[in-house]
Amino acid sequence: MNAQQDLAARHEAVDRDPESYWLEEARRLDWDTFPTKANRSSFDEADFGIRWFEDGELNVTVNCLDRHLAERGDKTAIVFEGDEPGEGYSLTYAQVHEEVCRFANALKDCGVGKGDRVAIYMPMIPEAAFAMLACARIGAIHSVVFGGFSPDSLADRIQDCGAKMLITADEGSRGGKRIPLKANADKALEKSPVEAVIMVKRTGGDVAFVEGRDHWWHVLREKVSADCPPEKMSAEDPLFILYTSGSTGKPKGVMHTTGGYLYWVTATFDMLFGAKDNDVFWCTADVGWVTGHSYVVYGPLANGATTVMFDGVPNYPDFGRFWETSNRLGVTIFYTAPTAIRALMREGDDWVKRHDRSQIRLLGTVGEPINPEAWNWYHEVVGDGRCEIVDTWWQTETGGALIAPVPGAVETKPGSATKPLPGVYPALVDNEGKLLEGATSGNLVITQSWPGQMRGVWGDEDRFFQTYFTTYPGRYFTGDGCRRDDDGYYWITGRVDDVINVSGHRMGTAEVESALVAHPKVAEAAVVGMPHDVKGQGIYAYVTLNAGEPESEELRKELRQFVRQEIGPIASPDVIQFAPALPKTRSGKIMRRILRKIAEGEPDKVGDTSTLADPAVVDALIEGARSA
Numbered sequence: 001m002n003a004q005q006d007l008a009a010r011h012e013a014v015d016r017d018p019e020s021y022w023l024e025e026a027r028r029l030d031w032d033t034f035p036t037k038a039n040r041s042s043f044d045e046a047d048f049g050i051r052w053f054e055d056g057e058l059n060v061t062v063n064c065l066d067r068h069l070a071e072r073g074d075k076t077a078i079v080f081e082g083d084e085p086g087e088g089y090s091l092t093y094a095q096v097h098e099e100v101c102r103f104a105n106a107l108k109d110c111g112v113g114k115g116d117r118v119a120i121y122m123p124m125i126p127e128a129a130f131a132m133l134a135c136a137r138i139g140a141i142h143s144v145v146f147g148g149f150s151p152d153s154l155a156d157r158i159q160d161c162g163a164k165m166l167i168t169a170d171e172g173s174r175g176g177k178r179i180p181l182k183a184n185a186d187k188a189l190e191k192s193p194v195e196a197v198i199m200v201k202r203t204g205g206d207v208a209f210v211e212g213r214d215h216w217w218h219v220l221r222e223k224v225s226a227d228c229p230p231e232k233m234s235a236e237d238p239l240f241i242l243y244t245s246g247s248t249g250k251p252k253g254v255m256h257t258t259g260g261y262l263y264w265v266t267a268t269f270d271m272l273f274g275a276k277d278n279d280v281f282w283c284t285a286d287v288g289w290v291t292g293h294s295y296v297v298y299g300p301l302a303n304g305a306t307t308v309m310f311d312g313v314p315n316y317p318d319f320g321r322f323w324e325t326s327n328r329l330g331v332t333i334f335y336t337a338p339t340a341i342r343a344l345m346r347e348g349d350d351w352v353k354r355h356d357r358s359q360i361r362l363l364g365t366v367g368e369p370i371n372p373e374a375w376n377w378y379h380e381v382v383g384d385g386r387c388e389i390v391d392t393w394w395q396t397e398t399g400g401a402l403i404a405p406v407p408g409a410v411e412t413k414p415g416s417a418t419k420p421l422p423g424v425y426p427a428l429v430d431n432e433g434k435l436l437e438g439a440t441s442g443n444l445v446i447t448q449s450w451p452g453q454m455r456g457v458w459g460d461e462d463r464f465f466q467t468y469f470t471t472y473p474g475r476y477f478t479g480d481g482c483r484r485d486d487d488g489y490y491w492i493t494g495r496v497d498d499v500i501n502v503s504g505h506r507m508g509t510a511e512v513e514s515a516l517v518a519h520p521k522v523a524e525a526a527v528v529g530m531p532h533d534v535k536g537q538g539i540y541a542y543v544t545l546n547a548g549e550p551e552s553e554e555l556r557k558e559l560r561q562f563v564r565q566e567i568g569p570i571a572s573p574d575v576i577q578f579a580p581a582l583p584k585t586r587s588g589k590i591m592r593r594i595l596r597k598i599a600e601g602e603p604d605k606v607g608d609t610s611t612l613a614d615p616a617v618v619d620a621l622i623e624g625a626r627s628a
């Protein structure tokens with residue numbers, strides 16, 4: 001069977017008899033108890049719930065490590081590439097297995113057990129993967145917090161999930177700069193204490209050490225056994241919590257489970273990247289995001305592939321870093337974000353062409369819509385027109401890719417994530433929820449559950465249903481707008497809710513607003529997305545100052561700095577426009593549509609303003625936008 005026939009057979013099989021298809025597919029994993037049931041999910045309010053392979057039992061690390069030892073024990077599992085080119089090393093499956101077992105025993109010695117939450121705030125070093133896998137080994141639930149988040153953001157997440165322990169490093173090192181992870185962690189722990197801290201020595205920088213609470217990993221490592229039997233877990237036991245931004249309130253703890261999630265990342269990694277024994281797979285995402293969970297750690301390791309962990313940035317020491325490193329490490333499959341592609345494209349082809357890329361055979365992209373210009377550059381310049389482009393659409397909530405071209409089976413079109421994978425049923429609906437047929441645009445929903453779907457919002461049972469299943473009852477709402485063409489291809493157009501996608505990172509406008517209004521000089525703030533050449537979207541903030549507070553360039557800087565401190569550098573507004581007033585309806589609701597149009601530089605398209613309490617506000621805003 002060729003790839004095309006195989007894919008067609010899968011679609012046919014899952015449409016015809018889903019239960020048999022999924023149970024057959026479950027054989028991709030090693031189970032302690034093989035499941036007898038596949039899908040027991042409902043999107044309806046009356047019997048709402050998502051459950052997959054529910055009577056199955058397994059351990060994630062057995063699948064990611066133990067089962068490879070007999071045949072691939074000496075195969076490279078993780079290639080670590082540090083911030084400085086060539087600063088790194090490789091670890092075999094046998095070595096990673098040992099480190100994970102040791103780390104798991106260290107967690108146990110610190111009092112962590114099944115069901116306990118462990119926060120991880122780390123650089124992109126192998127120990128971050130050890131820490132995640134160590135949790136999975138003993139049934140603890142990890143919550144990785146991106147190392148770029150502020151102490152406050154870390155504290156909120158620790159508190160929300162009730163983490164018992166924090167795993168961190170002394171410092172990170174990115175683009176030649178040090179990142180004070182432990183110092184940030186110490187600040188966070190003042191607000192949200194934990195029982196124990198394990199700290200990995202990365203840079204050897206000077207850090208505080210709290211006796212009785214803090215432990216050095218390299219010290220613990222010597223004291224513990226390298227033998228740690230895996231905990232047998234139910235398929236529906238939580239594997240991890242990962243916080244992500246929504247359109248309202250604080251980030252929510254997206255919860256994924258053991259069986260369904262692991263199956264989905266295992267299957268999609270295999271279908272989309274099909275890593276063979278001599279492949280080296282490099283996904284440039286940080287483990288602080290879902291892409292790092294699914295396609296740096298769990299997906300590749302469950303498939304016995306070689307995965308690269310990169311602790312640097314695309315422009316350090318120069319703009320050729322990705323290609324120099326790919327060549328040196330023998331990377332054959334490369335997966336990155338459109339924002340990185342656009343940033344590098346801007347620097348010219350020479351940075352690419354000076355490095356041999358002939359070993360690369362597949363190029364992937366994820367995180368935001370990729371514009372055809374960037375797609376073509378990736379294809380022609382980076383891939384020399386040779387490599388297929390795998391544009392994968394998915395979300396933190398989906399666990400792994402849902403819409404993406406299976407190489408060799410689905411013809412690509414620049415800018416389209418193409419078609420759904422087997423067992424994924426997307427649909428487009430209008431704002432009233434009416435199902436749209438044929439070539440059209442609408443809101444993207446998924447009509448049936450898939451194994452990698454999130455199972456809940458941590459600590460808030462109702463929020464999962466309320467957030468995703470009430471806008472269009474009976475369907476999962478993605479929050480994305482989408483077009484479907486005559487060939488049935490999907491073209492994601494971006495978020496239609498109050499979420500913005502900055503360099504592939506998700507930000508809730510509400511979060512940035514609440515950071516801004518926390519500043520003593522700010523009375524009110526409204527945040528919207530704006531088009532940005534490199535980042536995809538930038539953050540545009542309208543800020544109303546307290547009465548009598550003078551506007552100044554300095555205050556703009558101060559506000560940016562303030563948001564960085566409150567949330568992290570990724571939330572820093574690109575534009576701050578001081579606005580004497582915001583456009584509100586008579587009932588006091590801010591009309592964001594108007595703010596979006598002004599931020600997009602299309603003030604003539606603000607539309608009907610007659611329902612505003614004071615329509616004159618709009619002219620003042622348009623005037624103000626010119627100088628912002």
Ligand code: WT7
Pocket residue numbers: 244290291365366367368369370391392393394395396397417478479480492494495501504505506
């Ligand atoms: C949002 C999810 C998927 C892991 C990284 C981001 C946008 C993601 C694509 C793509 C167009 C995309 C969507 C989605 N998005 N991939 N290939 N084409 N848009 O995960 O932080 O949960 O963000 O990213 O808008 O809803 P996330």
